[in-house]
Amino acid sequence: MKLLLIEDDASMQAALQRALGRRGMEVFSCTDGRQALAQWTDTQPDVVVLDLSLPGIDGLQVLEQARLKGLATPVLILTARGTVGDRIMGLNTGADDYLPKPFDLDELEARLRALSRRRAATALPPENDAGAQIVGELRYEKDSGAIYHRDQVLELTPRELALLQALIAKPGHAVSKERLFELVFPGEADVQYEAVEVVVYRLRKKLAQTGVTLVTLRGLGYLLKVDA
Template sequence: MHVLLVEDDPSMRAALQRTLDRRGFAVDACGDGREALARWQARPPDVLVLDLTLPGLDGLDVLRQGRQAGLATPVLLLTARGTVGDRVLGLNAGADDYLPKPFDLDELEARVRALGRRRSTPRDQAGTSELRMGALRLDRDSGAVYSGDAVLELTPRESALLQALMARPGHALTKERLFELVFPGDQDVQYEAVEVVVYRLRKKLAGTGVNLMTLRGLGYLIKAA
């Protein structure tokens, strides 16, 4: 699993890189926000581990600009900012998870692996890396979603939910199954969180020729309008 580690403190960056290397990850590391964004765009990793306080470009700005460019990499925020407001800002900017400092290295590994599993959905029987429906096109290799030629700005959780549904068009997936795919390993999250992701994704699909439908008692499905 390829991890891009962005941490401005040299000693912590070196320690985290050594730890992740020893645990089987292929780690690239840097300590500057602008360099991090350039590396992310040039070679999207499987997981981005991103500190919020960075020189050059703040971590939240790195995250926002990456998402605006269509980068769907799962992002784990490392933050010393302990307030709920700061964590909400990060999640709203497109982060998938956060880990407040100081943290346990075993927990860091577990969260990185959980995010990495989000990118490992099997390909369909035709072996294609691309899914299409209506005006939507989903590139499974990069995680990017297009409406026509334009990148559809989705959070990784929205992208994970859309990919799961597009892999089985016309078939309902239960809330429980979608929860496993969208929130892997997130034991503190309730099943109702899936409804929030569905609500946000449904609004973003308006005008794409694809409808996200709720089937009471069965779950959710998508189909061409």
């Protein structure tokens, strides 16, 4: 993983560069907000770790300018400014995650690797793929098993994914609760049929802004309906 560390504290920068380097990351560093954008463009990192208190221009300005320039690299804000207002402002500006100082190095590594995996997963699916099933703005890539809303992979648990795959494969047709149970809880004899309703409830919330609704048909099962 290639990482750009934008941090003006020399001791913190050196310690993180050593620690993350030992964990298999290629770390580039920058101490100044004005130089950060140029280095960001030059290094093309997989993930950026960004401090907010920088000389020149602060971290939020760096992030805002990066997004305006089309730099879509995942960004984790790492800063001592840990108030709720700072977190909200950072996320609204375009950050993907936020970790206040002091922090645990294992947690930082886990979050960085999660951002890197998410970036890889949200690469655009191939166009005109005959192996894809489309319902409204949802696209099910059968080869990979991933489901996209527009160009972004839906972040689903394995059970939510299994349930949505079953429904999207039968557009306009109800799938019974019993069949969904077999697909979502294979071989789990100690689980009750009502567990399907819990997965449906969680999945329905995640589909709320996709233009597709998960509909319950009493006595028949569940289906996907494209919103008018």
